[in-house]
Amino acid sequence: MNNEELKTKITExxxxxxxxxxxxxxxxxxxxxxxxxxAGKLRNEExxxxxxxxxxxxxxxxxxxxxxxxLSSTKFRHNIVVKSTLDSNKPEIETVSHIWxxxxxxxxxxxxxxGVNFLNHPDLRLLILPxxxxxxxxxxxxxxxxxxxxxx
Amino acid sequence: MIIEMxxxxxxxxxxxxxxxxxxxxxxxxxxxxxxIRLGPNRVGPKGMLQSLADTVKLLVKEGMTPxxxxxxxxxxxxxxxxMVAMLLMAPIAFAKDFQLWDMNIGVLYITAISSxxxxxxxxxxxxxxxxxxxxxxMRSGAQxxxxxxxxxxxILTIVVFTGSLNITDIITAQADGWWIFKGHIPVIISFVxxxxxxxxxxxxxxxxxxxxxxxxxxxxxxxxxxxKFALFFLAEYINVFIVCAxxxxxxxxxxxxxxxxxxxxxxxxxxxxxxxxxxxxxxxFLIFVIMWFRWTFPRLRIDQLLNLExxxxxxxxxxxxxxxxxxxxxxWHF
Amino acid sequence: MxxxxxxxxEGDLIINVGPQHPATHGVLxxxxxxxxxxxKKVEPHLGYIHRSxxxxxxxxxxxxxxxxxxxxxxxxxHINNHACAISVEKGMQLEVPERAQVIRVIMDELTRIASHxxxxxxxxxxxxxxxxxxxxxxxxxxxxxxxxETCGARLTMNYYVPGGLMxxxxxxxxxxxxxxxxxxxxxIDEYDELVTGNxxxxxxxxxxxxxxxEDAVSFGVTGPAGRGSGVSNDIRKLYPYxxxxxxxxxEILETGCDxxxxxxxxxxxxxxxxxxxxxxxxxxxxxxxxxxTKAVLKLPKGEFxxxxxxxxxxxxxxxxxxxxTTPYRIKFRSPGFSNLSALDKMARGSKLGDLVAMxxxxxxxxxxxxx
Numbered sequence: 001m002n003n004e005e006l007k008t009k010i011t012e013x014x015x016x017x018x019x020x021x022x023x024x025x026x027x028x029x030x031x032x033x034x035x036x037x038x039a040g041k042l043r044n045e046e047x048x049x050x051x052x053x054x055x056x057x058x059x060x061x062x063x064x065x066x067x068x069x070x071l072s073s074t075k076f077r078h079n080i081v082v083k084s085t086l087d088s089n090k091p092e093i094e095t096v097s098h099i100w101x102x103x104x105x106x107x108x109x110x111x112x113x114x115g116v117n118f119l120n121h122p123d124l125r126l127l128i129l130p131x132x133x134x135x136x137x138x139x140x141x142x143x144x145x146x147x148x149x150x151x152x
Numbered sequence: 153m154i155i156e157m158x159x160x161x162x163x164x165x166x167x168x169x170x171x172x173x174x175x176x177x178x179x180x181x182x183x184x185x186x187x188i189r190l191g192p193n194r195v196g197p198k199g200m201l202q203s204l205a206d207t208v209k210l211l212v213k214e215g216m217t218p219x220x221x222x223x224x225x226x227x228x229x230x231x232x233x234x235m236v237a238m239l240l241m242a243p244i245a246f247a248k249d250f251q252l253w254d255m256n257i258g259v260l261y262i263t264a265i266s267s268x269x270x271x272x273x274x275x276x277x278x279x280x281x282x283x284x285x286x287x288x289x290m291r292s293g294a295q296x297x298x299x300x301x302x303x304x305x306x307i308l309t310i311v312v313f314t315g316s317l318n319i320t321d322i323i324t325a326q327a328d329g330w331w332i333f334k335g336h337i338p339v340i341i342s343f344v345x346x347x348x349x350x351x352x353x354x355x356x357x358x359x360x361x362x363x364x365x366x367x368x369x370x371x372x373x374x375x376x377x378x379x380k381f382a383l384f385f386l387a388e389y390i391n392v393f394i395v396c397a398x399x400x401x402x403x404x405x406x407x408x409x410x411x412x413x414x415x416x417x418x419x420x421x422x423x424x425x426x427x428x429x430x431x432x433x434x435x436x437f438l439i440f441v442i443m444w445f446r447w448t449f450p451r452l453r454i455d456q457l458l459n460l461e462x463x464x465x466x467x468x469x470x471x472x473x474x475x476x477x478x479x480x481x482x483x484w485h486f
Numbered sequence: 487m488x489x490x491x492x493x494x495x496e497g498d499l500i501i502n503v504g505p506q507h508p509a510t511h512g513v514l515x516x517x518x519x520x521x522x523x524x525x526k527k528v529e530p531h532l533g534y535i536h537r538s539x540x541x542x543x544x545x546x547x548x549x550x551x552x553x554x555x556x557x558x559x560x561x562x563x564h565i566n567n568h569a570c571a572i573s574v575e576k577g578m579q580l581e582v583p584e585r586a587q588v589i590r591v592i593m594d595e596l597t598r599i600a601s602h603x604x605x606x607x608x609x610x611x612x613x614x615x616x617x618x619x620x621x622x623x624x625x626x627x628x629x630x631x632x633x634x635e636t637c638g639a640r641l642t643m644n645y646y647v648p649g650g651l652m653x654x655x656x657x658x659x660x661x662x663x664x665x666x667x668x669x670x671x672x673x674i675d676e677y678d679e680l681v682t683g684n685x686x687x688x689x690x691x692x693x694x695x696x697x698x699x700e701d702a703v704s705f706g707v708t709g710p711a712g713r714g715s716g717v718s719n720d721i722r723k724l725y726p727y728x729x730x731x732x733x734x735x736x737e738i739l740e741t742g743c744d745x746x747x748x749x750x751x752x753x754x755x756x757x758x759x760x761x762x763x764x765x766x767x768x769x770x771x772x773x774x775x776x777x778x779t780k781a782v783l784k785l786p787k788g789e790f791x792x793x794x795x796x797x798x799x800x801x802x803x804x805x806x807x808x809x810x811t812t813p814y815r816i817k818f819r820s821p822g823f824s825n826l827s828a829l830d831k832m833a834r835g836s837k838l839g840d841l842v843a844m845x846x847x848x849x850x851x852x853x854x855x856x857x
Contacts, residue, residue, distance in 0.1 A: 102706030128533035366509040451614025
């Protein structure tokens with residue numbers, strides 16, 4: 001499906017989606033609250049079939065956080081990017097690890113690096129950082145570590 | 153009598169040390185040859201003193217005992233391994249009329265003593281208080297106990313043909329041809345099974361599950377260091393030597409030169425080669441074969457290892473023994 | 487009491503494989519829950535060599551950050567660099583000279599062969615055969631020599647710059663590569679003789695570490711590991727970059743879904759890489775090896791995502807630019823991280839000895855997982 005077809009189809013599924021076509025792929029902005037049901041539809045809708053979550057990350061915009069999900073379909077080979085803006089004081093979003101199992105590890109990484117709380121995640125613990133780093137989120141822009149970080 | 157025993161004891165210990173050094177350097181050279189590299193070549197002429205240097209290094213290293221270990225068993229285990237290896241040396245005929253103890257139940261003695269080896273490994277694994285060691289020991293226990301059966305049954309084939317448990321009798325029975333040639337198919341089958349079983353019994357690759365490096369770091373001797381490790385290491389090589397010596401004795405005639413039936417002239421020419429050279433030549437050939445296995449085959453998995461024994465080797469060797477018995481009764485061999 | 491002997495309340499043995507363990511080839515730490523020899527659970531603990539490359543890149547310029555990525559998946563250093571170079575070129579809309587693109591593809595494929603050879607040797611060593619390791623390194627050494635001549639380094643080559651290459655080829659390059667092709671074609675059959683046909687090896691690999699096609703996609707298992715499960719995911723075919731659309735090669739797919747299938751994919755892929763190099767080595771166009779660029783590179787505001795196929799799978803480079811000289815946010819979607827996440831699924835119910843076969847055929851490179 002090309003971007004126009006994707007747009008019409010996705011508008012059907014989620015009327016509140018906001019599209020952005022400046023990038024390489026179609027960008028869709030969704031509310032964090034809509035994400036879980038929308039993700040399930042993206043995965044299970046026969047004509048979309050986004051079965052492959054190839055990148056899951058977060059961006060710290062200082063005022064807010066943005067979750068970025070890159071989705072692809074191994075059947076139709078179309079790609080979309082789903083974004084969701086989170087409040088940086090209380091970043092929370094539903095997990096999608098039961099829809100795309102790769103999200104399990106990626107969400108744990110985002111959890112420890114950005115402090116995003118994934119609701120209903122089966123195993124939300126530190127994955128990369130050692131014990132004692134709970135609550136310290138090194139990938140945030142305001143993170144300071146006077147010993148290990150060198151300013152160039 | 154006592155002096156004789158002391159001399160024999162010292163000779164065995166000396167032989168042990170020498171064999172350990174020779175076999176280690178041989179293993180490393182064979183490995184290097186198979187792995188297209190040079191191997192040790194710095195210490196001494198052509199690196200021949202490398203294993204001596206390694207021994208000195210191991211001797212001066214601290215022999216650590218982990219805190220949680222059962223100290224007595226931990227320290228005792230390597231000695232059991234060593235003692236078993238030493239005891240096995242007794243009935244082996246190194247050359248014509250050169251044997252420490254020519255007992256009338258030589259073969260039985262060997263099979264009985266060699267099964268004590270597993271105790272040292274279990275002891276080491278249990279006493280180390282290390283999970284890798286424990287798993288290695290358990291694997292080793294299962295493995296040695298099962299493969300003992302096949303090894304024993306394949307040895308029995310020769311006993312059936314010879315009608316004697318005495319090592320000297322077995323060797324003399326091969327004066328007109330080695331069993332591997334005289335015994336037709338049953339002996340060849342039992343020889344192959346014997347080699348597989350003893351490779352497993354000595355914990356050598358492809359059956360080195362007890363120390364499986366990539367799975368259990370070093371298996372039952374993970375916690376051992378210094379000389380205690382060296383004793384295990386030495387015992388492994390001595391065991392390889394002994395099982396190969398037994399294989400050479402039973403199937404390839406021991407010190408008996410290569411004789412063909414009643415070709416007197418040919419047999420006499422062969423007799424000019426000293427019997428010790430025949431014995432060591434055959435033994436080292438078998439050792440080479442076992443080393444060859446080690447450096448070419450991947451390792452088996454524990455369930456495959458036990459499958460191989462219980463589903464294939466044991467039934468085959470039992471049937472083979474039956475066949476051999478029938479042939480021995482009917483006199484269907486040369 | 488349970489803590490003392492390292493078991494959980496159900497009496498299962500908890501065993502730590504790593505961070506220092508011969509089978510993990512690096513500092514991966516797996517906590518295994520074992521029932522006898524049977525694996526009940528695998529729990530990876532990462533981060534022992536996490537250098538936070540993503541954070542470091544935020545303070546490096548677009549010329550500098552490429553070279554940090556050589557240290558991620560150090561076995562496909564060229565390909566990592568390639569991904570970053572493409573991202574920057576995409577952002578700046580730079581036209582890369584044809585010569586540079588062809589050379590990049592040759593280098594990428596040489597890297598892929600070198601990486602697969604190291605994998606082949608290391609995996610055989612995990613299974614318990616030591617000899618293949620040395621045989622693999624014999625041929626890998628030839629590639630390293632070729633790399634050393636042209637790039638000045640053997641492992642972290644740092645040869646690509648935005649807009650092309652850092653330097654032109656060494657005059658001997660074509661000759662040496664042709665020699666290597668002839669040598670390698672002979673040796674690849676030797677590999678098959680030594681390992682592939684071995685009955686013990688096949689028994690160790692067949693039916694081990696099953697990963698269904700659906701799971702492979704869901705876990706994001708890419709590269710040869712995914713293709714072993716029959717997932718068509720070769721970025722070189724699906725989203726061609728550089729000159730991959732101009733060369734003939736096959737995307738290797740196996741349907742066994744087990745370790746043997748993943749093994750066969752890599753062995754066959756090496757032959758395909760040779761095929762690609764053969765097509766290009768005599769056809770390197772003349773011309774510049776580098777496009778003219780400004781001294782200071784600035785990416786326009788926006789997001790740039792590049793996907794390339796490394797030796798281990800799909801590498802994604804996601805650059806978020808605010809228009810400055812350094813990336814605002816950079817994310818490396820490393821293949822190893824996603825591949826590792828499937829290990830638990832694959833390993834449950836199999837024997838401890840199988841775990842090394844699975845880790846071997848997933849081809850885990852720890853710096854790639856930890857970044």
